[in-house]
Amino acid sequence: MRVLVDALATSLNGSITTGVGVDALDRLPGGSVQVALSNGEVIAASAVILACPAPAAAGLTTQWPEASADLASIPLVSVTLVALAYPAGTVQVSAELSGFVVPRNAELKITACSYSMQKWPHLGGDVDLLRVSVGHGRDQETPALPDEALLAVILADLETAIGITAAPSDVRISRWDRAFPQYVVGHTERLGHIEGQLNLDGVFLAGMGYRGIGIPACIDQGRSAGVDAILHVLEHR
């Protein structure tokens, strides 16, 4: 992820500020917005795209109280990722596969497993690497298990799914608290309600909280928010 973000920042050299937060948005007359930055700077913007998680967007849109409340009510669940390293050759899986996802009716706690050494060949070499996820809307217990118990669950599931019995030579556990937005029934209507208020003032949304969780969906949303923002600026010149 870092590689992607760094490459984007480099390509925008001179027209991007990094390492500075947005503390507040204020509505200005005429469809523009004042942006207060954490370094004390204040910018008057003809349009703003909020590409932060929905809870952060809720905190920034308190001048649109209904939109802010709707953003705050998008539910989030926690997931835990476990990266496992094995000596090369331990993981015997088909070379053309990059991993698997687990259907909800399977008797497994893991939700997905990436064969990282095949998905991202530069990560391989002298190790086989797996990245396993646990946690979803109906299972918030597994991602909260202590390290040792969590690892036991994961190793048992990996044995069931792909027959690995060897112990990993290295393990890294990353816990992502309330990181995955849930698109519950009514999400689309809620989004329409939020955007109906924000867009009129030149505030647009993009990111995993809204129309797709994965990176490709977020890139699409960024592009269309960019088009919407440009149209807003042209209309209010």
Ligand SMILES: Cc1cc2nc3c(=O)[nH]c(=O)nc-3n(C[C@H](O)[C@H](O)[C@H](O)COP(=O)(O)OP(=O)(O)OC[C@H]3O[C@@H](n4cnc5c(N)ncnc54)[C@H](O)[C@@H]3O)c2cc1C
């Ligand atoms: C554990 C995990 C595993 C994942 N694996 C995959 C995968 O394998 N493939 C895939 O396609 N997707 C994956 N995703 C999803 C992927 O991470 C998201 O699609 C992507 O990160 C969402 O981008 P985003 O811009 O919406 O949000 P984020 O990446 O969360 O970026 C939001 C940014 O907003 C910033 N921010 C917050 N508040 C403010 C503020 N007030 N001022 C300024 N900046 C602020 C944050 O610092 C952050 O940098 C995974 C997600 C998680 C949590």
